[in-house]
Amino acid sequence: MGCHASKATKPQPGTPLTRTPGHHTTLLGRLSHDKSSPKLLAGADAAAKTPTSRRGDASRPSVTPASTDAGKAKPVPPVDVDDVAKLELQALADAVAAEIPQGLRICILGSTAFRNPESEAVVTALASRLASFLKGSSAVVLTGGMPGVQEFMAKGLSHNGFDRIMNLVFMGQESSYGVGEDLVAGMDLDERRKVFASLGHVYLCIEGGPGVAQEAKDAFERGAFVLPIASTGGASSGLFGFPLGALEQSRFATAAEWACLTEPAEPEAVAEAVVKILHRAAPSLDETSMPHVEDRMQTEVAACPNATRMLEPCLTACWHDQRPKSSLLCL
Numbered sequence: 001m002g003c004h005a006s007k008a009t010k011p012q013p014g015t016p017l018t019r020t021p022g023h024h025t026t027l028l029g030r031l032s033h034d035k036s037s038p039k040l041l042a043g044a045d046a047a048a049k050t051p052t053s054r055r056g057d058a059s060r061p062s063v064t065p066a067s068t069d070a071g072k073a074k075p076v077p078p079v080d081v082d083d084v085a086k087l088e089l090q091a092l093a094d095a096v097a098a099e100i101p102q103g104l105r106i107c108i109l110g111s112t113a114f115r116n117p118e119s120e121a122v123v124t125a126l127a128s129r130l131a132s133f134l135k136g137s138s139a140v141v142l143t144g145g146m147p148g149v150q151e152f153m154a155k156g157l158s159h160n161g162f163d164r165i166m167n168l169v170f171m172g173q174e175s176s177y178g179v180g181e182d183l184v185a186g187m188d189l190d191e192r193r194k195v196f197a198s199l200g201h202v203y204l205c206i207e208g209g210p211g212v213a214q215e216a217k218d219a220f221e222r223g224a225f226v227l228p229i230a231s232t233g234g235a236s237s238g239l240f241g242f243p244l245g246a247l248e249q250s251r252f253a254t255a256a257e258w259a260c261l262t263e264p265a266e267p268e269a270v271a272e273a274v275v276k277i278l279h280r281a282a283p284s285l286d287e288t289s290m291p292h293v294e295d296r297m298q299t300e301v302a303a304c305p306n307a308t309r310m311l312e313p314c315l316t317a318c319w320h321d322q323r324p325k326s327s328l329l330c331l
Contacts, residue, residue, distance in 0.1 A: 089191070093198045096185045100166060100199070103138030104282050106130075107200035109215055110149020111207035111234060118267070119207055119232045123149060125267035126204075126274055127156025133275045134162050139282070143167045144196050145175035145182060149206045154179050168196050200224055202278065205242075208235030213242040220246050225281055229270060230262045252280040 114120050134141070134157075141157060143150035145167040154165050158179035165180030170192040175182050186192030193211060197218035205216055205228040213235040220226045226246040228236035235242045249258045253273070259265070260273035 089194055089198075092186065092191070093195045096168065096183060096195055097199055099183055100142070101138070101140055101164070103140050103164075104202065105140050105142055105200045106134075106278075107142045107196065107203045107219070108150050108153045109144075109203055109205045109208055109212045110153070110236075111209060111212070112146050112148040114148065114152075115207055116233050118264070119149070120152065121267040122229060122232060122270050123152050123206060124156055125271040127153050128160050129268075129271040129275045130278075131157045131160035131162035133278070134164070140164045140166060141180075142196070142200060143175070143177075143180070144192065145169035145173055145177075149208075151175070151177055168192060168199075194218065198222065202227060202282065204274065205229065205236040205246075207232045208240075208242075210235070210240040212236070213240035216246065217241060217243045225250075227274065227277065228261070229274070231264055231270070250277060250281075253277045 110123075111119075130141075141154070141162070141164065143154050143165065150167075154167065154175075154177050157163075157165060163179065167175035167177060167180050167182045168185035169175060169182050170186045170188050171184055185195040193215050197215040200219060201224060203216060203219050203224055203226045205212060205226065208216075216226050216228070216235065220243040226243060227250065228242070228246055230237045230247060234240075238244060238247050247262075249255070253261075253276075257273040257276055260269045265273075
């Protein structure tokens with residue numbers, strides 16, 4: 001499409017994201033609509049690199065082939081469609097990332113309708129605790145603009161005073177949450193899911209089906225911190241191909257905290273465990289603006305033997321290939 005929004009001014013840390021009346025989405029485009037064949041792609045690539053015989057006449061390229069020792073023209077190397085698709089997706093992801101304020105990105109994954117009768121209470125408690133924890137920080141919470149867990153979490157965060165929320169939607173979709181800011185991140189649901197899985201630092205998972213499992217798998221394989229509340233069931237409990245490594249106790253959690261996520265527990269206990277784990281894993285949060293959290297958690301942080309191995313340095317090293325690719329984060 002080639003449609004790109006003008007660069008938005010980055011909000012300062014702690015500043016809520018607000019909608020502009022009548023402008024609910026920021027339009028971002030991908031590089032092309034169709035899946036071109038290797039032959040067409042190769043021809044386009046060759047034409048782009050060679051001069052034309054007549055100025056402005058792109059239909060008749062004047063090709064000056066490179067000669068080999070045998071005097072034969074060197075063939076144009078074929079273009080791999082999969083490689084082009086990956087580059088295209090990365091370009092789209094980069095464009096979307098440029099529109100998201102800097103700071104820790106916490107992504108919410110979950111069912112489009114609650115399946116477990118306990119899950120709604122868990123999300124309610126988590127939204128309250130998470131909002132208190134994130135207020136004044138540079139963190140941004142991302143959703144996929146879907147109903148169910150994501151909508152409930154976004155509205156709960158806003159209700160509790162945290163408004164740095166962005167909803168990544170696909171073309172023609174709107175979150176209709178009434179909170180946060182919508183941002184187009186794909187031509188369709190599949191493309192939006194791939195972009196969503198490529199942008200977050202942390203993925204909180206509640207329930208979920210095959211789509212959630214795939215997004216969690218993609219995020220986990222690139223080194224993101226995937227934190228499932230397994231007791232809610234569905235993908236978060238290991239179904240549908242959810243990454244099994246993410247179900248192992250995180251290095252940022254104590255045994256008691258991890259048990260709150262994997263076994264039936266009071267919603268408040270689950271929410272508190274999640275926030276404690278995030279506190280250890282997310283050094284980019286502005287802890288000075290949350291002294292009540294810092295004081296309450298000082299003992300637990302000291303008790304965690306791996307608490308000093310924070311998330312973002314690990315992510316940075318992983319993204320720059322400074323760690324073995326088989327060495328995954330937060331296991």
